[in-house]
Every structure is written in structure tokens, then in C-alpha cells.
Amino acid sequence: MQSIPDLIAKKRDGKALSTEEIQTFINAVTNKTVQECQTGAMLMAIYLKGMTVAETQVLTREMMSSGEVMSWPDAWAGHVVDKHSTGGVGDKVSLVLAPALAACNCKVPMISGRGLAHTGGTLDKLESIPGFNIQQTQSEILEVLTSVGCCIVGQTEMLVPADRVLYALRDATSTVDSLPLITGSIISKKGAESLSALVLDVKFGRAALYKDLVNARELAQSLVTAGNSLGVRTAAVLSSMNSIIGRCVGNSLEVIESLETLKGNGPDDLMELVTTLGGVLLMMTGVASNLSEGKTRISEAVTGGEALSKFQAMMEAQGVTKETAQLLCSENADYYQVLRKSKTCIELKTQERGVVEDIDGLCLAHVLHKLGAGRSRTGERIKHSVGAELLVALGENVSEGSPWLRLHYETPAPTPEQMAQLQNSLVLASEENTNYQKRDLVQDILLPATNHIL
Missing domain, CATH: 3.40.1030.10 (Nucleoside phosphorylase/phosphoribosyltransferase catalytic domain)
Known part of the structure; x- marks a missing residue:
């Protein structure tokens, strides 16, 4: 049986691992008989050199078999x-x-x-x-x-x-x-x-x-x-x-x-x-x-x-x-009798009239993440009440000063920079110059x- 360093070297050199070699690696990971630095080295070798379709299938099967497999009636x-x-x-x-x-x-x-x-x-x-x-x-x-x-x-x-x-x-x-x-x-x-x-x-x-x-x-x-x-x-x-x-x-x-x-x-x-x-x-x-x-x-x-x-x-x-x-x-449920409601809600308003051409979902998610809606590391607590509601839809005509986003937050409050980022995530165009086209999801x-x- 080849050693773990031999397997790392083989993948590092761009060669395909055999079924037995992948089994050896996954068994060592599961049984904790491989050093963490060796596991990291193998992951980097796979990242840099890739795997064939056959290797990927074996890796998947061996990972699946590393623990219990559910059974049904x-x-x-x-x-x-x-x-x-x-x-x-x-x-x-x-x-x-x-x-x-x-x-x-x-x-x-x-x-x-x-x-x-x-x-x-x-x-x-x-x-x-x-x-x-x-x-x-x-x-x-x-x-x-x-x-x-x-x-x-x-x-x-x-x-x-x-x-x-x-x-x-x-x-x-x-x-x-x-x-x-x-x-x-x-x-x-x-x-x-x-x-x-x-x-x-x-x-x-x-x-x-x-x-x-x-x-x-x-x-x-x-x-x-x-x-x-x-x-x-x-x-x-x-x-x-x-x-x-x-x-x-x-x-x-x-x-x-x-x-x-x-x-x-x-x-x-x-x-x-x-x-x-x-x-x-x-x-x-x-x-x-x-x-x-x-x-x-x-x-x-x-x-x-x-x-x-x-x-x-x-x-x-x-x-x-x-x-x-x-x-x-229930119909017409008052959800906040059960779910936590944020301490503060504010609405962002459009700064001009036009057609909603784009809303940057990634920008929106990043700001909400920093306000506590998400986590940066495993185990970190999150704030379930933090979030945002879109009040407009893509392709919609909006007038200047109309609300387009409702922000729900706790502590900390959003910074001026974060508010600017949210505002910039909305892209408006004039009715004459809009490039908006509804695309299939x-x-x-x-x-x-x-x-x-x-």
C-alpha cells in the first residue's frame, strides 16, 4: 500500500489516482490517521491538477460510504x-x-x-x-x-x-x-x-x-x-x-x-x-x-x-x-406574534425617476451579512430578524422619492457607507435609454x- 505522501506526490504531478489509492486516502481521513497538513496538501493537489470523471466518481462513492447510509421501507x-x-x-x-x-x-x-x-x-x-x-x-x-x-x-x-x-x-x-x-x-x-x-x-x-x-x-x-x-x-x-x-x-x-x-x-x-x-x-x-x-x-x-x-x-x-x-x-396571520421583529425598519427611496434595470443581489447580501443576517465562521450566532424587503420589481417604472427597499436591522445600525452601498445596488435608467429585458430565470x-x- 502506498503511503499518503506518495499519493500526494502522484496527484501533485498530475497523475490519476486509482480506486484503491482514493479509498486509502478517504479511509485515512475518516479514521483520522492522516495528518491535517497532509490532507490539506492533497486538497491543494486536487485543486491544482483536477480529477478525471472516473476519479471524481470514486471520490464521491468513497466519501458517501465513509459513514452510515440511510435505508427506507x-x-x-x-x-x-x-x-x-x-x-x-x-x-x-x-x-x-x-x-x-x-x-x-x-x-x-x-x-x-x-x-x-x-x-x-x-x-x-x-x-x-x-x-x-x-x-x-x-x-x-x-x-x-x-x-x-x-x-x-x-x-x-x-x-x-x-x-x-x-x-x-x-x-x-x-x-x-x-x-x-x-x-x-x-x-x-x-x-x-x-x-x-x-x-x-x-x-x-x-x-x-x-x-x-x-x-x-x-x-x-x-x-x-x-x-x-x-x-x-x-x-x-x-x-x-x-x-x-x-x-x-x-x-x-x-x-x-x-x-x-x-x-x-x-x-x-x-x-x-x-x-x-x-x-x-x-x-x-x-x-x-x-x-x-x-x-x-x-x-x-x-x-x-x-x-x-x-x-x-x-x-x-x-x-x-x-x-x-x-x-x-392561518389566513392573515400576524407573523410577528411568533417570529422576532427587528428593532428598527427604514425605507430607502429612489433618487430619481426611471425604470428598475437591475438590483445587485450580491451587494444587498453583503450589507445584510455585516448587519448580522449571516455568519463569517462556523458556529457564529446570527440575527434572524435582520433582512430586507424589495418594494419594487425589475422592469418597474418608479418615480423620484418612492420607497424601493425596506431595511430591517438591530444593533449595529447600518453605517453611511453601507447605506450608500445599498442605494447603489439599485440601477435605474430613463424610459428612453433602458436596456432592461426580462430574461428567463x-x-x-x-x-x-x-x-x-x-
Whole structure:
């Protein structure tokens, strides 16, 4: 058996690692028999030299097998599904999609993450609801899925332990942005969920990990290939991420917008993502015969109220009191009876008249992050009430002095520089000189088997 330094040298020199060599490395990481500096060196070698498709598939499989792999009742075969997003601003899709899928008779063991840097985390959003418990054992997850059909939880201690080590070191060694390492991290965790089907929302644009469609498509292809190699029917949706999804950014505000969406009052872009991602999953599992039917089924589950009922049941199953869950899901709910309200709200006003040509979602997210809506390091506390509401839409005509953003904050208050940054994130053009053109949110859909792009 080759030593760890030999394996590092081989990858450093640009050579492909064998299945046995990748197994040796992942076993050493899992069993903590490799020095941290050696693990960091291997990550840097992979980052610089890359991996073949075959290497990436082996890495993913070995990471998945480093801990427990979930198992489900035979009766659920073909209907256990999940979704993963590569991260965006205002991305509350999971909160609407999971209960909508459950309403369509799918089982959704959604294992989600926390926010880091400018990207919000699904778990942080749900924890703004008093009592919501994201820590569930495998037996508790099984119980919630049996009674409700969906759950949204954090990664268990025994699920893909190799990724827990590698993920932390990738951040420390500046090797986060590596195609094989991203692929291995995402797909190994989803593979360990023993899914029938998986859909990936791969973002591209100013506020996404990948700024352009070409690189995002390369990531999508890598993820789809790795997922299918594990026997999980995997597809990817490529969606634009320049502004924000919906109208709200910030944990409590995104929960409110999700609940409003589940009550049939959701913004069009959010519903487009929910129905497209859900439609792809229903098509891949055979619940729907094609994408159009799948999208319709998901839309009807939301507008008909079945998804809202599932969300209420999920909240109660994961620790929220019945009274709190009922209040949040009631018509004309006073959300701030339950959710924390920020100490201060101010509205920013337009400085001229014109057409809303652009809103810089990344700039908005960075300011909110500094005000406490996000975290800079793992374990840091966040302020669930901090956030912002867009009061205008792209392409809208606005007059000078009209409110366009409502900012919710605690302490510290935004600095003059931060207020200027927020104001500059709004781009207006005159009606005569506007370049605004409504663009499709979903650009491509990469399906399994044929790798056909719709």
C-alpha cells in the first residue's frame, strides 16, 4: 500500500489516482490517521491538477460510504427525492418545495446546511421559528417521513464524516472552488440519503458561486454524472442568480415569504423555481408523465393548500408547538406574534425617476451579512430578524422619492457607507435609454440518461 505522501506526490504531478489509492486516502481521513497538513496538501493537489470523471466518481462513492447510509421501507422505492441548490440570495425554495413534494406523495429527507459568507442557509431560516429542531436522528427522520412525508434537517454525526473533515479544510486552504471537491461534497451527502431521484439547482450570475453559464454548466454536468453513477436518478436546472429570489432576504423575512407562497401569494420567480425543480423530480420518479404535468401537479399542491398543511405538520413533527404552527399557517396571520421583529425598519427611496434595470443581489447580501443576517465562521450566532424587503420589481417604472427597499436591522445600525452601498445596488435608467429585458430565470435543464438539455 502506498503511503499518503506518495499519493500526494502522484496527484501533485498530475497523475490519476486509482480506486484503491482514493479509498486509502478517504479511509485515512475518516479514521483520522492522516495528518491535517497532509490532507490539506492533497486538497491543494486536487485543486491544482483536477480529477478525471472516473476519479471524481470514486471520490464521491468513497466519501458517501465513509459513514452510515440511510435505508427506507420497500414501499417507498422510487419515491424518495431531494433537491440541492448551489446557493443564492433570498433562496427559500426548499421551504416551499419539500412540503409540495410531500403533498404529491413523495418522501423528502431534505438534509440542508447553514449559511456561510453571503449565502443564506435553509437551517438558519427554519430556526427563526421558535422550537423548530433541525437535529434529528435517523430513526426520528424515518418517523417524520412516515407521518408527514418531508423533513428538513441538519447533517447527522454519522452521515458522510469524511466530508465534515474535508469541507472544513477546504475553507481553511482556499480550495473550496474545485469541481471534483464540490461534486464529491454535494453528491456524497445526497447519495447517503439513498434517494430515488435528485434535482440540483445550479446557479450562475453575479450572486452565485459561478458567474457565467459555461462554468455553471460544467459543474451541473459533473454533479449529474456523479449522481447517476451512484444509482440516483439525477438532473440539474441551471438558473440565473443576479438579483434576489422573491422579494425578501433574511431569515425571518424569508420564512414569512415562504408561508405567503404556501398560501398562494408567492412571487412569480420563486414559484417558477419551485414548480420547475419539483416538476423535474415528479417526472423522474414517474409520478408525472412529463415536465409540464409535473409543474402543474406541484403548482396545484401549493395553490390548493395541501403543501401548507404538510409544512404545518412538518413544523409540529420537528418540535414547533401546535399553537405556533397553526398561527403561522392561518389566513392573515400576524407573523410577528411568533417570529422576532427587528428593532428598527427604514425605507430607502429612489433618487430619481426611471425604470428598475437591475438590483445587485450580491451587494444587498453583503450589507445584510455585516448587519448580522449571516455568519463569517462556523458556529457564529446570527440575527434572524435582520433582512430586507424589495418594494419594487425589475422592469418597474418608479418615480423620484418612492420607497424601493425596506431595511430591517438591530444593533449595529447600518453605517453611511453601507447605506450608500445599498442605494447603489439599485440601477435605474430613463424610459428612453433602458436596456432592461426580462430574461428567463431557468436557462437549461440537464436530464439523466440522455444528458439532454431542454
